Amino acid sequence: MERRGRVRSEEARTAVLTATRDLTIGGGYAHLTIEKIAAQSGVSKATIYRWWSSKNAILAECVLEGMVLPDPGAAASDAIGIDAADWFRAVLAYIDEPDTTALLRGIVAASYEDPTIARLLYERLGAPIEARFTQWLQSANARGTVPAAVTAGAAAQVLFGSILVRLALWDDADEDATAAVFDAITTSLELGGAPAAPAP
Amino acid sequence: MERRGRVRSEEARTAVLTATRDLTIGGGYAHLTIEKIAAQSGVSKATIYRWWSSKNAILAECVLEGMVLPDPGAAASDAIGIDAADWFRAVLAYIDEPDTTALLRGIVAASYEDPTIARLLYERLGAPIEARFTQWLQSANARGTVPAAVTAGAAAQVLFGSILVRLALWDDADEDATAAVFDAITTSLELGGAPAAPAP
Amino acid sequence: MERRGRVRSEEARTAVLTATRDLTIGGGYAHLTIEKIAAQSGVSKATIYRWWSSKNAILAECVLEGMVLPDPGAAASDAIGIDAADWFRAVLAYIDEPDTTALLRGIVAASYEDPTIARLLYERLGAPIEARFTQWLQSANARGTVPAAVTAGAAAQVLFGSILVRLALWDDADEDATAAVFDAITTSLELGGAPAAPAP
Amino acid sequence: MERRGRVRSEEARTAVLTATRDLTIGGGYAHLTIEKIAAQSGVSKATIYRWWSSKNAILAECVLEGMVLPDPGAAASDAIGIDAADWFRAVLAYIDEPDTTALLRGIVAASYEDPTIARLLYERLGAPIEARFTQWLQSANARGTVPAAVTAGAAAQVLFGSILVRLALWDDADEDATAAVFDAITTSLELGGAPAAPAP
DNA sequence: ATCTAAGCGAGACGGTACGTCAAGTCTTGTT
DNA sequence: AACAAGACTTGACGTACCGTCTCGCTTAGAT
Known part of the structure; x- marks a missing residue:
């Protein structure tokens, strides 16, 4: 049959x-x-x-289908030791492609009207970020440089939020701010209790 | 005439x-x-x-018209010395009101289709946050506890992004993560180079 | 108001x-x-x-609206003494106009699917015929030449039926038959109990 | 092969x-x-x-296939001497069956859109009537009671038309009129030039 | 006993038309 | 003027059938 x-x-x-x-x-x-x-x-x-x-x-x-987000940074994802800053800059560059920007903007708009889209979007975009941070945090934890309160989820959420802001603010987004945020995050995680490192 | x-x-x-x-x-x-x-x-x-x-x-x-965001925390805005954590928690509580959530979601969705809405939204929601951080940073700077790279704009953008994420992820948003992010930010700003407090 | x-x-x-x-x-x-x-x-x-x-x-x-049947023979309807055969031939000629044929065919088809159309059609096409026969029958009755069983309704129905047959049979309709039917009817009515003139 | x-x-x-x-x-x-x-x-x-x-x-x-009209009156068709009134009443009764009415209505509607259906319908329904009238007319002619103008085709067409009218007028059809028409026809044919009996 | 050519149910496909809804414009009469 | 009521064109909606087209299975005569 x-x-x-x-x-x-x-x-x-x-x-x-x-x-x-x-x-x-x-x-x-x-x-x-x-x-x-x-x-x-x-x-x-x-x-x-x-x-x-x-x-x-x-x-x-x-x-x-991956037509939107071909797993940002997938190419380099095998190496835990990848430079976080490089990776994030690659993601930003990808998002700043005009076509990607437009397409993502559409999908994000749909996310605010339909939780299904939202969930899918986070699975494709947020979850990989989260996974990566989990790895980084593990190695950082081994060195005892990460404060207990910091979770991979929180970190991913901040970066995901940065992307949403960039898309939401169209040409008004402060690109330096986005980069600064990421620098602060990675610096504090990579370098541990360096005196600097406040979040934003 | x-x-x-x-x-x-x-x-x-x-x-x-x-x-x-x-x-x-x-x-x-x-x-x-x-x-x-x-x-x-x-x-x-x-x-x-x-x-x-x-x-x-x-x-x-x-x-x-202020029908959406009655200047969150406006009531307490006169005091520079207001407790930042209290203020942010008030903002979050306001956003978590079901009606506010629904309304904001609508406006944010519109923002992704219309830059005018986006600009207006940031003026009402992001700019006040930015202004407040500017004040806090000034007093913190006076105490010499803030790293140079951190700007009020970046801080505001992170918080704004947190809000967008909360709205975008519907019921899946990790509420603790949002709070943790803010704690990290304020801790590092209020307390200066304390060893804790990396961003996320 | x-x-x-x-x-x-x-x-x-x-x-x-x-x-x-x-x-x-x-x-x-x-x-x-x-x-x-x-x-x-x-x-x-x-x-x-x-x-x-x-x-x-x-x-x-x-x-x-009268777009279909501009009251067949209306022009001559004022005279009771009109020649019935002339009138009927005018009706037939009108119906045989290609445009009228096509339009009527459409409306008749609709009548078989929708009683409303049917009723309307009979009001426009059958009722005037019936009215005319009523007049003719009255004057014939005065002369005592009409059998009691014959009613205007029956006569109208026969003529209406003749039209439906003509339309239904397309080019196969026996035109002479239709005319013969009418001749038989009118002859018997006009001329009274002449030996000729059975209906069909 | x-x-x-x-x-x-x-x-x-x-x-x-x-x-x-x-x-x-x-x-x-x-x-x-x-x-x-x-x-x-x-x-x-x-x-x-x-x-x-x-x-x-x-x-x-x-x-x-005979699903529609199982040859009305076929059962009695072998006898020329069959009573015409009985036969026609049988036909009318058959047509007045609700199922037959509905089905015939459908086929008649189709006839007005498609000559093929029309031809077939007449072959099944009109032709048998015509054949029967031909027989009756022959025996009547032998008795010299039928006016020359009356043909079997005309008679059949009138009866066929009566059926179409009944179907077209739905519940508004004047049933007595249909019967009266037939009575007039058969009376004049069976009884010859009796003074009564013109068709309508 | 195989081959091979239909017939067949299932169901996907590009279309056309359906009847509904909302957008944005225009007209009429009232306030 | 500004307004409500509401008629109008436009264009998209989601559905129903149309007639055509693979599929894989079944059947039966020819080999």
Whole structure:
């Protein structure tokens, strides 16, 4: 007793995701419509609705598909000893790509209207950050330089928040501030109780 | 030659803003429509369009009107010596009010689609935080306890980011993490180079 | 206390009815769509749906408007003494106009799906025939030439049926038969108990 | 060289026709869809389209299959001497069966959109009537009681028209009128030039 | 006993039209 | 003037069927 009937078209699925990404980059979340996705992808509305329950569901799959965040810094993630500052700067640079900015902005906007998107976004963007910090904290802890109150979750949340702020403030974001925040964090963690190191 | 004719109805203006706030609280930004605002406020669509250019413009005026953020901590703002932790906890408590959460979420979502809203939001929410930190930093600087790299802007941005994260992650936000971040910040600023207190 | 607001556009209403008639003539009831009516009339779908509940309702209004059946033979209806055969031949000629045929066919088809249309159609097409026969029967009765069993309703129904048959059978209808039926009817009525003249 | 492969499933064919009949009875021609026929019959759409070119083709086959009109009066058709009034009353009674009414209404509606259906319908319903009248007329002619102008075709067309009118007028049809028409016809034919009995 | 050519149910697909909703504009009469 | 009421065009919504098209399974004559 096997699965019967015509199989789902992978081609159509990809076309929808690509069109969704491109339209979000081009016009923002507010101007993204199923109608346009259908037109641009060449996939019919009926088919889109067969597989996705909403605009947000498509966007969510885009995130999962890695079309949005190709695991920032994944390339270097194997080495615990990676330089944290380098890594963070790579993330910032990636986010500052115009296309990425636009796409992320759309997904973040959707996150404020749909918890599902939010969860997915944090899983793709926040969780990797958190994982990395967990590793760094472990090695730092071994050296006894980290205050007990500091958790990887808190650190990740701060960095995730920095990204949200950058996206929210459009061109007004203070880029130096973001970098300064990260420097303060890493300095205090890497270097332990150095006299400097306040958070922001 | 004076302006002739009927004057703008303050009553209508207030009704629109109130209805907009209530609808955003009730159904979120995504379900907010001019049609519903008109129906709920008893103000005609034509009148709304006469005075506001868009849904976002109304929301922006709500922010300005203080319907959203009644200057968190304004009551205590005269005293430089206010306890920073108390102040921040007041802000968090305010944001965690269900109505405030819903309304803010709507406005933040709008911010990602409209820089005007974003700017306004930061002016109301971020700037006061920044101003307060500036004061605190000045007194701390006088005591020589603050590292040069830390700016009021960066500190404000971190706190602003914390708020965005809380709103973005819905019920998944790690509340302790937010508090821990702030503790770390204030500890390091208030207490100066104490060995503890790295950012996150 | 007067009616406020913009008044209904008579222009739009007429455009819709005209477009509906033309489309029914051109493509038949089966190919008549609201979408095409909207496109051809230049009136938006929303407006159409505001005023008519369905395709059939528009068609019904076409009938009422006299766009379909401009009261067949109305011109000569003032004279009781009109020659019945002439009148019926005029009706048949009118029905045999290609445009009328197509339009009527559409409305008759709709009648079989919607009693409202049917009723309206009979009011416009059957009732006038019935009225005319009533007059003729009265003058014939005065001459004592009409059998008691014959009613105007029955006569009208037969003629109405003849029309339906003509429309239903498309090009296969036996035109001579229709005329023969009518001749038989009128002969018997006009001439009284002449030996000829059984109905069919 | 014989045809190879699986043979057409008679079971599927019957299921489609039955489902079509039942759906037409239940919801009328307007709500009849291939999709529903497929669902109700358990036959796939592909198979339906393989054997029938359209909804109307299926309906046509229903007519041919005798699912609609089991040759009204066929049982008594061998006897020329059958009482015409009895026969016609049997036909009317059959047509007045609610299921028959609904089904016929559907097929008649289709006739106005598709000449093929119309032709088939007349072959099944009109032609037998015509044949019967031909027989009656022959025996009447032998007795010299029928006016020359009356043809079997005309008589059949009148009766066919009566049926269409009954179906078209839904519950408003004047049943007595239909019977009166028939009485007039048969009386004049059976009884010859009796002074009574002109058709309507 | 295999091959091979249909027939078949399942169901995905690109379309067209549906009937609804909201956006933003315009008109009418009242305040 | 400013306003409410509300008609209007536009465009997107999500659904229902259309007719076509793979799929994998079943059936039966030809090899």
